[in-house]
Amino acid sequence: MSRTDACLIFNPVAGQSDPEQDLAQIRGILEAEINLDIRFTTEDKGADEIAKEAIAQGATTIIASGGDGTLSTAAAALVGKNIPLGIISRGTANAFAAALELPNTIEAACQTILGGATRVVDAARCNNLPMVLLAGIGFEAETVKRADREAKNRFGIMAYIMAGLQELREMESFEAEIETEDKIITVTASAVTVANAAPPTSILAQGPAGVVFDDGLLDVTVIAPASRAGAIAASYHLLQTALNENAAQREDIGYLRTKRVIVRTDPPQKVVLDGELIGDTPIDVECVPGGLTIFVPQEAAPVFPVEKLEGLPGLKVESKPTSGFEQ
Numbered sequence: 001m002s003r004t005d006a007c008l009i010f011n012p013v014a015g016q017s018d019p020e021q022d023l024a025q026i027r028g029i030l031e032a033e034i035n036l037d038i039r040f041t042t043e044d045k046g047a048d049e050i051a052k053e054a055i056a057q058g059a060t061t062i063i064a065s066g067g068d069g070t071l072s073t074a075a076a077a078l079v080g081k082n083i084p085l086g087i088i089s090r091g092t093a094n095a096f097a098a099a100l101e102l103p104n105t106i107e108a109a110c111q112t113i114l115g116g117a118t119r120v121v122d123a124a125r126c127n128n129l130p131m132v133l134l135a136g137i138g139f140e141a142e143t144v145k146r147a148d149r150e151a152k153n154r155f156g157i158m159a160y161i162m163a164g165l166q167e168l169r170e171m172e173s174f175e176a177e178i179e180t181e182d183k184i185i186t187v188t189a190s191a192v193t194v195a196n197a198a199p200p201t202s203i204l205a206q207g208p209a210g211v212v213f214d215d216g217l218l219d220v221t222v223i224a225p226a227s228r229a230g231a232i233a234a235s236y237h238l239l240q241t242a243l244n245e246n247a248a249q250r251e252d253i254g255y256l257r258t259k260r261v262i263v264r265t266d267p268p269q270k271v272v273l274d275g276e277l278i279g280d281t282p283i284d285v286e287c288v289p290g291g292l293t294i295f296v297p298q299e300a301a302p303v304f305p306v307e308k309l310e311g312l313p314g315l316k317v318e319s320k321p322t323s324g325f326e327q
């Protein structure tokens with residue numbers, strides 16, 4: 001087999017494992033077949049900047065290794081570029097790999113890259129920023145703020161789930177206007193999540209049965225519990241249905257699929273994009289079908305149903321006279 005070249009972007013401080021050992025393991029497996037140009041992220045220089053530099057210098061394959069921050073920023077730099085991305089997760093939650101159904105160990109991730117199979121998946125743009133996983137309004141935004149470094153180190157993935165539950169207990173609702181290609185939905189909600197891809201642990205994105213990441217559509221989940229007890233019940237329901245790959249069935253949870261969506265809220269709400277706070281609503285999110293090429297193990301993805309809105313409080317759905325958006 002002929003040797004290939006790839007740029008490996010490595011975060012030396014991600015996760016809780018020993019980075020030197022991790023890097024030695026990655027090199028031990030990949031360098032049998034790939035010439036690695038290894039570049040380290042720093043506090044000031046993120047994976048996106050390094051990926052762009054490497055591509056400008058002629059790199060044809062990018063491999064990123066780190067936590068969700070490193071992986072999603074590397075992926076964001078590749079949206080629409082047709083350059084394959086290898087993903088080696090070494091973070092706490094590893095939501096990125098879970099969302100794209102990729103292996104979670106260094107060994108399996110490296111073997112996936114060596115296997116050479118690639119798959120084209122969707123990406124998205126949110127307020128003109130690249131998005132691979134999801135944009136969260138309401139709880140999701142607060143959850144990210146709460147799952148801080150100390151909590152992540154102590155509790156790992158539970159930090160996110162605990163932070164989510166805490167938020168649900170303190171929920172505040174807002175008026176949301178959700179505009180799609182063909183309708184305008186107004187609703188009283190406590191969280192609106194627009195997902196391109198999401199792992200089961202992103203419970204607030206789990207209205208539909210499985211967030212489909214290669215259908216050219218975004219998955220929008222609206223959560224509108226009437227009380228705190230309802231919020232907690234809704235969150236457990238979402239966690240359960242997500243783990244079992246079922247669609248949500250409660251009246252206070254709605255979902256729909258759309259290529260583009262504009263969400264306006266009153267009052268304005270914080271927005272988290274792929275794990276980073278980016279500002280306040282409104283958001284305008286559009287799917288970029290086939291925007292990202294990733295190395296994958298060879299497995300088929302399941303297909304699920306599409307929309308459920310009935311039962312949400314204050315719900316009004318108006319058909320637009322003509323399909324499409326004004327701006």
Ligand SMILES: Nc1ncnc2c1ncn2[C@@H]1O[C@H](COP(=O)(O)OP(=O)(O)OP(=O)(O)O)[C@@H](O)[C@H]1O
Pocket residue numbers: 011012013014015016040041042043044066067068069070071090091092093094152
């Ligand atoms: N060499 C470095 N020294 C200090 N900080 C770094 C360095 N490289 C990257 N960072 C910081 O690491 C953060 C990204 O971390 P990343 O998401 O990869 O890992 P993580 O936080 O451990 O993952 P997770 O969120 O899954 O726990 C960024 O905030 C970035 O500034």
